[in-house]
Amino acid sequence: MFDEALLARLVTRALRHGGDFADVFCERRRTLSYRLQDGRIHDASYGVTLGIGIRVVVGESAGYACSDDLSDAALTEAADAASLVARSAPGGTVQSVNLSFERVASFYDGVFGDGVDAGRYVAMLAAADSAARRYDSRVVAVNAHLSDEVQEVWIATSEGRLVHDCRPLITFGVQAVATDKKERGSGYVGDGGRTSIAFFDRETPEALAEEAARIATVNLEAVPAPAGEMEMIVGAGGGGVLLHEAVGHGLESDFNRRGTSLYSGRVGERVASELVTIFDDGNLEEERGSLNVDDEGVPGQHKILVENGVLLGYMQDRLNARLMGVESTGSGRRQSFRFVPQPRMCNTYMPSGDSSFDEILASTQRGIYAKSFAGGQVEIAKGDFVFMVGEGYLVEGGKITAPVRNATIIGNGPEAMMKVTAVGNDGRLARRHYTCGKGGQYVPVGVGMPTVKIASITVGGTQHE
Amino acid sequence: MNESAAIELASEALALARAAGAESAEASVSIARRFHAEARADVVARLEGSTGKSLFLRVFRDGRKSTLSTSDLTSDGLREAVAHTVAHADLVASDEYAGLPDAHSADDADLRLCDARIAQRDGADKVEEALDLERLIRAADPRVTNSSGSHYTDAVGVTALANSSGFAAGYGWTRAGRSTGPVALDGDVKRIAQYGTAARHLGDLEASGAVAETAVRRAVDLFGARKPPTMRVPVILERDVAASLLEDLFAAISAANVATGNSWLSGRIGNRIGSELVNVVDDGRVSAGLGSSPFDGEGVPTRRTPVFERGVLHSFLYDTYYARKLGATSTGNSTGGGIGPTNFYLEAGAISLDELIAATPLGVLVMDTIGFATEHASGTYSRGARGFFIEGGELAYPIDEFTIAGQYTDMLAGIDAVAKDLRFDGPVVSPSFRVAEMTVSGN
Numbered sequence: 039m040f041d042e043a044l045l046a047r048l049v050t051r052a053l054r055h056g057g058d059f060a061d062v063f064c065e066r067r068r069t070l071s072y073r074l075q076d077g078r079i080h081d082a083s084y085g086v087t088l089g090i091g092i093r094v095v096v097g098e099s100a101g102y103a104c105s106d107d108l109s110d111a112a113l114t115e116a117a118d119a120a121s122l123v124a125r126s127a128p129g130g131t132v133q134s135v136n137l138s139f140e141r142v143a144s145f146y147d148g149v150f151g152d153g154v155d156a157g158r159y160v161a162m163l164a165a166a167d168s169a170a171r172r173y174d175s176r177v178v179a180v181n182a183h184l185s186d187e188v189q190e191v192w193i194a195t196s197e198g199r200l201v202h203d204c205r206p207l208i209t210f211g212v213q214a215v216a217t218d219k220k221e222r223g224s225g226y227v228g229d230g231g232r233t234s235i236a237f238f239d240r241e242t243p244e245a246l247a248e249e250a251a252r253i254a255t256v257n258l259e260a261v262p263a264p265a266g267e268m269e270m271i272v273g274a275g276g277g278g279v280l281l282h283e284a285v286g287h288g289l290e291s292d293f294n295r296r297g298t299s300l301y302s303g304r305v306g307e308r309v310a311s312e313l314v315t316i317f318d319d320g321n322l323e324e325e326r327g328s329l330n331v332d333d334e335g336v337p338g339q340h341k342i343l344v345e346n347g348v349l350l351g352y353m354q355d356r357l358n359a360r361l362m363g364v365e366s367t368g369s370g371r372r373q374s375f376r377f378v379p380q381p382r383m384c385n386t387y388m389p390s391g392d393s394s395f396d397e398i399l400a401s402t403q404r405g406i407y408a409k410s411f412a413g414g415q416v417e418i419a420k421g422d423f424v425f426m427v428g429e430g431y432l433v434e435g436g437k438i439t440a441p442v443r444n445a446t447i448i449g450n451g452p453e454a455m456m457k458v459t460a461v462g463n464d465g466r467l468a469r470r471h472y473t474c475g476k477g478g479q480y481v482p483v484g485v486g487m488p489t490v491k492i493a494s495i496t497v498g499g500t501q502h503e
Numbered sequence: 504m505n506e507s508a509a510i511e512l513a514s515e516a517l518a519l520a521r522a523a524g525a526e527s528a529e530a531s532v533s534i535a536r537r538f539h540a541e542a543r544a545d546v547v548a549r550l551e552g553s554t555g556k557s558l559f560l561r562v563f564r565d566g567r568k569s570t571l572s573t574s575d576l577t578s579d580g581l582r583e584a585v586a587h588t589v590a591h592a593d594l595v596a597s598d599e600y601a602g603l604p605d606a607h608s609a610d611d612a613d614l615r616l617c618d619a620r621i622a623q624r625d626g627a628d629k630v631e632e633a634l635d636l637e638r639l640i641r642a643a644d645p646r647v648t649n650s651s652g653s654h655y656t657d658a659v660g661v662t663a664l665a666n667s668s669g670f671a672a673g674y675g676w677t678r679a680g681r682s683t684g685p686v687a688l689d690g691d692v693k694r695i696a697q698y699g700t701a702a703r704h705l706g707d708l709e710a711s712g713a714v715a716e717t718a719v720r721r722a723v724d725l726f727g728a729r730k731p732p733t734m735r736v737p738v739i740l741e742r743d744v745a746a747s748l749l750e751d752l753f754a755a756i757s758a759a760n761v762a763t764g765n766s767w768l769s770g771r772i773g774n775r776i777g778s779e780l781v782n783v784v785d786d787g788r789v790s791a792g793l794g795s796s797p798f799d800g801e802g803v804p805t806r807r808t809p810v811f812e813r814g815v816l817h818s819f820l821y822d823t824y825y826a827r828k829l830g831a832t833s834t835g836n837s838t839g840g841g842i843g844p845t846n847f848y849l850e851a852g853a854i855s856l857d858e859l860i861a862a863t864p865l866g867v868l869v870m871d872t873i874g875f876a877t878e879h880a881s882g883t884y885s886r887g888a889r890g891f892f893i894e895g896g897e898l899a900y901p902i903d904e905f906t907i908a909g910q911y912t913d914m915l916a917g918i919d920a921v922a923k924d925l926r927f928d929g930p931v932v933s934p935s936f937r938v939a940e941m942t943v944s945g946n
Contacts, residue, residue: 070591075762075763076763079596080595081568081569081570082568082592083572083591084570084571084572084573084587084588084591085571085572085573086571086573086574086580087573088573088574089555089574099547099548099550100548101550102553103551103552103553105553105554105555106555106556106574106575106576107556107576108577116553119552178764181763181764213765215764215765222764222881223880223881224878224880257878263885263908265906265908265942265944266733267733267945267946293651296649298649298651298686298695300693376553376555414874415887416873417695419686419693419695420692420693420903422887422889422903423887424873424874424886424906426874426875443878443883444878444881444883445885445906445908446887446908448874448904448906496730496905496906496946497944498886498908498942498944499885499908499942499944500908500910500942502733502942502944
C-alpha cells in the first residue's frame with residue numbers, strides 16, 4: 039500500500055543534508071480486542087495504527103520524525119525534520135536512492151482476524167469464565183481478554199533495500215480472583231503468540247482458565263513470604279524472566295556502546311557459572327519475540343549471548359553495530375512508527391542441563407520455589423535486578439511445604455548467575471504473554487528456562503523471625 | 504494549532520457513527536506537536552520533531568459498547584473503521600449501565616494549561632538546554648564520567664471531545680520536561696541515576712542546575728553501599744518513591760478495580776484505614792497541574808474529590824459506567840477508555856525531609872525502588888530498594904540490594920510523619936513520609 043517511488047524519494051530527501059544512512063519505516067496495524075467481566079462481554083475494541091517514521095543517522099546521532107498524515111506535504115516535512123540532525127555534520131553528496139524489493143523467510147503465518155468469525159473470540163472468553171468458576175466455588179471474579187492483531191511493515195533503507203513483513207500476534211489472558219471470608223488471592227495465565235486462533239485448539243481457554251483459578255486458590259491459602267537470604271529454585275519456563283532481567287538487558291548494545299552497562303567491554307570474560315548458557319533467538323516458530331526481519335529490515339537471528347558462563351556478544355541494532363564495528367544481529371525493534379529503533383531482546387532462554395527437578399528439590403534445605411513470575415526490572419549499571427513471584431512455595435528440608443504470598447526477589451546479575459549450582463533437564467519456553475518495556479517502548483518478547491537452582495538470593499517477604 | 508479543527512474532526516466521526524447505526528456516540532481527538540532533544544557529552548544524540556493526530560470513538564447500541572482508536576484519519580479509512588466499530592457492538596453483552604454521561608458541561612475556568620512560550624521556543628535553544636545538562640552533571644562531581652543521556656522534551660497540543668448529546672468542547676495544553684541520567688564511576692563500580700522535572704509552564708520547571716545536582720547526588724551518594732541486615736524498622740519513603748506508592752494506592756481506589764475484585768479496599772468505604780495523617784485527594788482543578796483539565800474523557804467536569812480524610816476512606820474514583828454500576832456519581836476520572844487519576848496526591852505535612860530524618864533514631868531512607876508488581880487483590884506491597892541506613896537521626900551509610908515489604912493496610916495505618924516537600928511535577932505526587940514499621944529484607 040506504500041508506493042515504492044514515494045519511499046525512495048523520502049529516503050533521498052531525508053539525506054539532503056548528508057548522513058551515514060537513512061530509513062523509512064511504514065506501519066499499518068489492526069487490532070481487534072475483547073474483554074470479559076462479570077460473566078459477559080464488556081467491550082469490543084478496534085484499533086488502527088497507520089503512519090511512517092523517517093530516520094537519519096550521522097555518527098552517533100539520529101534525527102527522527104514521524105507522521106500519521108500520509109499526504110506528500112506532511113511526509114516531505116517529516117523527511118526534512120529528520121534531516122536537520124545532519125545539518126552541522128560533515129556532509130557527503132547524496133545520490134538518489136533506488137529501492138529493490140527483498141523477500142524474507144517466514145517463521146509465522148500471516149493470519150488475521152479479518153477471516154475469523156468474531157463469535158469464536160467471544161465464545162473463548164465465555165468458555166474461560168465458566169471453566170474458572172467451575173474449578174472452585176471460591177472463585178468470585180473472572181476477568182479475561184483476547185486481542186488479535188496484525189502489524190504490516192515496509193522498511194526502506196538508503197542501501198536500496200525494501201522489505202515487507204506481516205506479523206500476527208494473538209494474546210489471550212484470564213485472571214481469576216478467589217476469596218474466602220478473610221483473604222483474597224488472584225491468579226493470571228496468558229498465552230498465544232505469532233500465530234492464529236487455531237493455537238487455542240491445542241491450549242484451550244478452559245485449561246488456561248482452570249490454571250488461573252488454581253493459582254488464585256493457591257494464593258488464597260498462601261502464607262506471608264519470608265524475608266532474608268535463602269536458597270532459590272527458579273521454575274522452568276517463566277523462570278526465563280530471570281535471564282531477561284539479570285543478564286539480557288545488560289547485553290543490549292546501546293548500553294554497552296555507551297559504556298553504561300556493567301557488561302561493557304567484557305566479551306570473552308566469565309560472567310556466570312559454567313552451567314549457564316543463554317541464547318536470544320528471533321527465529322523460533324510462533325514465539326512473541328520472533329521476527330522474520332527486525333524493525334530495521336535485518337533478518338532475525340539465533341544469538342549465543344553466554345556460553346558455559348563466558349560472555350560471547352551483545353544484541354545489536356544498526357546504529358550501535360556500526361559504531362562498534364560489527365554487524366547488526368537483527369535486534370533493532372520499535373513499539374510503532376512513532377519510535378526510534380532500539381536494540382532489544384527477542385526470545386531469551388537457557389537450554390537444558392543435567393539435573394532432574396527432584397534432585398534440585400531434594401538438595402534445597404531452606405528456600406523459595408518460584409514457579410511462575412509476574413515480571414521483573416533491572417538497573418543496568420550495577421546489575422541489581424528484581425523479579426516478582428506469581429506463584430511461589432516454601433521449601434524446607436528438600437520438600438515443598440506451603441504456598442507463599444507474592445514477593446519481590448532481589449539480586450545482582452553476575453553474582454546471582456555465578457551462584458547457579460544446578461540446571462534442570464526440563465528446559466522449555468514460557469507461556470507466551472510477556473511484554474518488555476525499555477525507554478518508554480513496549481515490545482512482545484519470549485522467555486524460557488529449565489528449573490535452575492541459585493545457592494542464595496534475597497527474598498523480600500514480610501516474615502522475619 | 505487550534506481547538507476548532509479537533510472539534511470538527513470529532514464531530515465528523517460522530518456523524519459517521521450515527522450514519523452507521525450507532526444510537527449514541529462520543530469522539531475525542533488529540534493533536535500534538537512533540538519535540539525531543541537528547542544530548543550525550545557534547546553530541547546531539549537524538550533530535551525528534553513530529554505532529555501526531557489520533558481519534559478515540561465510543562459507540563453505543565442497545566446498551567452495547569464498542570470502541571475505536573485510530574491514527575488513520577483519511578476519509579475512506581475513517582468511514583471503514585467507524586462502520587466496523589458500530590457492527591462490532593453486536594458481540595458485546597447489553598449492559599444497563601453503559602452509555603453517555605447524564606450531564607456534561609465545559610466551563611471557562613482558567614486552569615493555566617498553556618504556556619505560549621513553549622510553542623514559540625527556538626529549536627536551537629532547546630538543544631542547547633540538553634547539552635547544558637550534560638555539562639552540569641559532569642561539573643557537579645568528578646566521578647561523573649559518562650551518562651545515559653540528558654533530555655529536553657516539550658509538547659503543544661489540543662484535546663477535543665464531542666458527543667451525540669450535544670457536547671462539543673476543546674482545550675489547548677502544553678508541557679515541557681528536562682531530565683538527565685548521570686553515570687558515575689568509583690573504582691570499577693558503576694552507578695547510574697535518573698532525575699527529571701516536568702511542568703505545563705517553562706517557569707515551573709525545576710532549574711537545570713537543581714535537576715543535575717539531584718541526579719548526581721542519587722548516583723554518587725550510593726558508592727560504598729552495602730546490604731542492610733533483615734529487620735523490621737521505620738522506613739522513610741522519599742518523594743518520588745512515595746509517589747509510586749500513591750500510584751499503587753490509586754489502583755485500589757479505581758472503581759474499575761473495585762468492581763472486578765482487584766481492590767483490597769473493596770467494601771471498606773467509611774472505614775478507618777490510614778493514620779490521622781492520611782489525607783489523600785484527587786483534584787482535576789489544580790492550577791497548571793499536569794493532571795488538570797476542564798473536563799474528563801467523557802465530558803464530565805473535573806473536580807476535587809477527597810479520597811481519604813484523616814485516615815478514613817471517603818470515596819473511590821469513578822467514571823460514568825462504574826458510578827452507575829456501584830451506585831455512585833462520576834468523579835470526573837474517565838480517561839475515555841478507563842479510570843485514571845487527575846492530580847492524585849497525599850497532602851503535605853509541616854516538616855522538612857531533613858527534620859524527618861533527624862527525628863528518626865533508627866531506620867531506613869528509601870531513595871529509589873525497582874519492580875512494580877503489586878497484588879491489588881490482597882494488598883501486598885514489595886519492592887527492590889536503595890537508600891541510606893539512619894542511625895541517631897543521621898544518614899549513617901548507603902545501602903542497596905534489599906527489599907521493603909508490607910501490607911498496604913499496615914503501611915497506611917503506620918504513616919506517622921509527613922514532610923512538606925510536595926511538588927506537582929506529575930499527575931500522581933506525594934511528599935516524603937515515614938512508615939512506623941516495614942520489613943527490610945537484606946542479609
